[in-house]
Amino acid sequence: MSIIKEKVKQAKQILKEFDVDCWITFVRESQLNGDPILPFLAPADVTWHSAFIVTKDGQTKAIVGLYDQKTIEETGAYDEVIGFVEGFREPLKNYLQQLNPQKIALNYSVDSEICDGITHGMFLTLFHLLKELGMEQRIISAEQIVSALRQRKTKTEINHIKKAIEITETIFERVTHFIKPGKTEKLVAQFMKDQAKTFGVELAWEPLVCPAVFTGPETAGAHYAPIDRKIEPGHVLNMDFGVRYEGYCSDMQRTFYILEPGQQEAPAEVKKGFATIVQAIEESARAMRPGVLGKEIDAIARSIVVEAGYDEFPHGLGHQVGRFSHDGTALLGPPWEKYAKKPFYPLEEGMVFTIEPRLTVEGRGVVTIEEMVIVTKNGAQFLSHPQKELILISANER
Amino acid sequence: MSIIKEKVKQAKQILKEFDVDCWITFVRESQLNGDPILPFLAPADVTWHSAFIVTKDGQTKAIVGLYDQKTIEETGAYDEVIGFVEGFREPLKNYLQQLNPQKIALNYSVDSEICDGITHGMFLTLFHLLKELGMEQRIISAEQIVSALRQRKTKTEINHIKKAIEITETIFERVTHFIKPGKTEKLVAQFMKDQAKTFGVELAWEPLVCPAVFTGPETAGAHYAPIDRKIEPGHVLNMDFGVRYEGYCSDMQRTFYILEPGQQEAPAEVKKGFATIVQAIEESARAMRPGVLGKEIDAIARSIVVEAGYDEFPHGLGHQVGRFSHDGTALLGPPWEKYAKKPFYPLEEGMVFTIEPRLTVEGRGVVTIEEMVIVTKNGAQFLSHPQKELILISANER
Numbered sequence: 001m002s003i004i005k006e007k008v009k010q011a012k013q014i015l016k017e018f019d020v021d022c023w024i025t026f027v028r029e030s031q032l033n034g035d036p037i038l039p040f041l042a043p044a045d046v047t048w049h050s051a052f053i054v055t056k057d058g059q060t061k062a063i064v065g066l067y068d069q070k071t072i073e074e075t076g077a078y079d080e081v082i083g084f085v086e087g088f089r090e091p092l093k094n095y096l097q098q099l100n101p102q103k104i105a106l107n108y109s110v111d112s113e114i115c116d117g118i119t120h121g122m123f124l125t126l127f128h129l130l131k132e133l134g135m136e137q138r139i140i141s142a143e144q145i146v147s148a149l150r151q152r153k154t155k156t157e158i159n160h161i162k163k164a165i166e167i168t169e170t171i172f173e174r175v176t177h178f179i180k181p182g183k184t185e186k187l188v189a190q191f192m193k194d195q196a197k198t199f200g201v202e203l204a205w206e207p208l209v210c211p212a213v214f215t216g217p218e219t220a221g222a223h224y225a226p227i228d229r230k231i232e233p234g235h236v237l238n239m240d241f242g243v244r245y246e247g248y249c250s251d252m253q254r255t256f257y258i259l260e261p262g263q264q265e266a267p268a269e270v271k272k273g274f275a276t277i278v279q280a281i282e283e284s285a286r287a288m289r290p291g292v293l294g295k296e297i298d299a300i301a302r303s304i305v306v307e308a309g310y311d312e313f314p315h316g317l318g319h320q321v322g323r324f325s326h327d328g329t330a331l332l333g334p335p336w337e338k339y340a341k342k343p344f345y346p347l348e349e350g351m352v353f354t355i356e357p358r359l360t361v362e363g364r365g366v367v368t369i370e371e372m373v374i375v376t377k378n379g380a381q382f383l384s385h386p387q388k389e390l391i392l393i394s395a396n397e398r
Numbered sequence: 399m400s401i402i403k404e405k406v407k408q409a410k411q412i413l414k415e416f417d418v419d420c421w422i423t424f425v426r427e428s429q430l431n432g433d434p435i436l437p438f439l440a441p442a443d444v445t446w447h448s449a450f451i452v453t454k455d456g457q458t459k460a461i462v463g464l465y466d467q468k469t470i471e472e473t474g475a476y477d478e479v480i481g482f483v484e485g486f487r488e489p490l491k492n493y494l495q496q497l498n499p500q501k502i503a504l505n506y507s508v509d510s511e512i513c514d515g516i517t518h519g520m521f522l523t524l525f526h527l528l529k530e531l532g533m534e535q536r537i538i539s540a541e542q543i544v545s546a547l548r549q550r551k552t553k554t555e556i557n558h559i560k561k562a563i564e565i566t567e568t569i570f571e572r573v574t575h576f577i578k579p580g581k582t583e584k585l586v587a588q589f590m591k592d593q594a595k596t597f598g599v600e601l602a603w604e605p606l607v608c609p610a611v612f613t614g615p616e617t618a619g620a621h622y623a624p625i626d627r628k629i630e631p632g633h634v635l636n637m638d639f640g641v642r643y644e645g646y647c648s649d650m651q652r653t654f655y656i657l658e659p660g661q662q663e664a665p666a667e668v669k670k671g672f673a674t675i676v677q678a679i680e681e682s683a684r685a686m687r688p689g690v691l692g693k694e695i696d697a698i699a700r701s702i703v704v705e706a707g708y709d710e711f712p713h714g715l716g717h718q719v720g721r722f723s724h725d726g727t728a729l730l731g732p733p734w735e736k737y738a739k740k741p742f743y744p745l746e747e748g749m750v751f752t753i754e755p756r757l758t759v760e761g762r763g764v765v766t767i768e769e770m771v772i773v774t775k776n777g778a779q780f781l782s783h784p785q786k787e788l789i790l791i792s793a794n795e796r
Binding site: 028029031032033034035036044045048086087106108109110111112113114115116117118119120121122123124125205206208324326337338 | 426427429430431432433434442443446484485504506507508509510511512513514515516517518519520521522523603604606722724735736
């Protein structure tokens with residue numbers, strides 16, 4: 001089954017579960033200003049005012065411009081696709097009048113950007129149309145519907161994510177033979193990008209910082225691009241990288257140590273930092289199961305890092321992954337203002353999360369691992385093969 | 399001067415002209431759900447709630463997440479860039495309180511998708527913040543500001559568009575030697591795409607239909623992708639193609655005729671169709687000047703086509719071009735419902751338009767030319783080199 005068919009089918013069940021009569025995704029010129037949920041409902045951008053409607057009793061209908069009709073029909077996900085020439089107003093009004101829904105969910109949200117797809121102008125357009133029908137008071141936010149739909153991954157979605165992870169792990173394996181003292185962050189980043197090209201996959205986020213590569217003690221914040229800084233013996237090097245396979249992302253970090261001449265292993269302080277991160281990941285993953293709140297998981301890893309004597313990491317422990325490397329609403333994060341309600345949601349079966357604690361080893365660099373897990377009814381299952389050992393790079397320049 | 403500096407400077411003048419105290423572009427996670435105006439204000443996507451503010455008295459301020467601060471500062475376009483850690487609310491409230499604007503323009507529009515950048519969730523966020531300040535009644539649509547800013551092209555923007563056109567014309571020149579009877583639409587399309595790659599430019603729109611290639615009498619509607627249909631002698635072939643250079647687009651169409659064995663020129667009915675299109679373009683371009691309404695220009699070309707005995711084209715005569723191949727609000731279009739108010743705007747100096755009438759020659763194919771012009775105070779100036787002759791392709795298979 002295509003992803004669109006899978007997701008539209010899932011949407012019907014979600015509407016039933018939340019007892020919402022009708023969910024409308026309403027977009028126009030989606031190339032300019034799309035809705036992040038649109039790829040689950042349509043295989044390509046749409047031009048004219050377009051409404052994708054799912055109802056609690058299982059009806060699915062799309063009202064789109066004539067030129068887009070065929071493309072939407074071919075998904076097989078809709079009972080009916082109306083292709084209009086004159087305008088969307090009459091077919092949409094007729095359908096809603098006949099349906100007479102008591103709750104009409106639209107894609108807006110103050111707290112969750114991923115659920116905030118409708119523009120204000122499009123909201124006004126729909127609001128006035130519903131007012132003509134006396135239904136404008138029935139509008140509610142579709143936040144919980146969109147969140148559930150994005151985060152409950154279907155089989156096809158999980159398979160795509162697994163494939164993205166497999167490619168990422170292979171590229172991390174290959175770069176291990178490329179990293180050498182004297183090479184720059186930029187060179188290492190270029191190697192990763194070139195590898196992605198040979199696999200025919202896109203990068204999972206903004207190419208400027210995909211991968212992010214940080215070597216040595218003077219590494220900048222997490223959002224900066226690789227620079228001409230050279231790799232040196234004694235450095236901890238870490239990398240954040242992901243690819244997009246068939247629309248689905250991986251997002252992983254690995255930590256390397258560059259041996260000094262004569263060294264056989266990393267110094268004690270680096271090993272301690274690394275072991276702390278491994279333990280934080282293991283213990284937080286062990287606690288993950290449906291019903292537990294994201295902030296509870298974050299707190300486990302955070303306290304392991306702090307109790308080991310490090311500063312707490314200045315970000316959440318993990319985020320969901322899907323069509324974007326940062327996807328979904330629920331977050332493994334601390335209850336900080338900027339995360340709004342995201343850390344307060346319970347985990348659900350089918351959510352895919354990163355786990356990515358971080359700490360700084362003074363004089364060496366940043367130790368950070370990012371694994372990917374899926375929440376099952378029995379707990380978290382690793383989708384990535386967890387890094388359990390520092391990757392040691394020999395000191396030889398060649 | 400960088401485009402961002404040019405455009406922010408231009409925005410100050412536009413606010414003065416329209417007597418609007420303050421214009422706020424308000425976005426978050428712009429990779430997911432950006433505002434089409436953002437590339438004029440910031441060089442890269444932003445992560446946290448970010449406000450870009452221009453005032454009538456010439457102040458420019460950005461309030462962004464800490465990690466984005468440096469990138470925005472480096473544009474040199476803002477008097478001050480505040481990088482917040484905790485949240486945007488306090489710095490934004492403080493600044494607005496001090497400014498006390500009477501009119502606050504936000505990027506929403508029922509009629510113009512290109513001016514409809516703020517999501518409904520972000521609108522609510524700002525609405526509630528302004529309510530706390532007693533200013534929520536001062537919100538107005540920024541449609542006229544955003545329209546003016548997009549459509550009044552600066553020198554740098556015009557140069558980028560000219561370069562995109564130059565590359566497009568070179569590729570059209572080259573494909574003339576590639577088109578041959580027996581080749582398919584798909585093959586011709588691939589040649590165009592490969593050429594764009596050799597120039598290191600992106601395609602101006604959705605690759606599936608860039609270029610659009612139509613050969614012969616049974617050509618489908620304008621939005622369909624090239625197929626395996628073979629070019630045959632006696633066919634009229636047309637192509638719609640554009641590239642994006644430094645963020646700015648071209649959008650052009652050219653018409654070819656495939657000679658039959660022994661033919662030295664196109665048959666009379668094809669020549670007549672072509673001459674009609676050329677005349678429609680010349681006469682509508684001649685009438686373009688600041689102050690004339692878009693629908694008046696559309697009517698000129700439309701009546702030339704109809705009076706020559708052809709069906710009227712089922713679309714507007716021309717649209718603006720900029721960062722998107724379809725850009726801007728004002729349109730050279732007929733007063734049809736689906737175009738809303740767009741055909742009713744007066745032309746302004748600095749607008750870049752396509753002119754693209756179309757007609758069908760029965761049994762031969764579709765004749766269509768798309769030129770690009772800029773509106774100057776003295777009238778329209780062609781940016782492209784207008785096609786004045788059918789491009790004749792020899793009948794030899796090789």
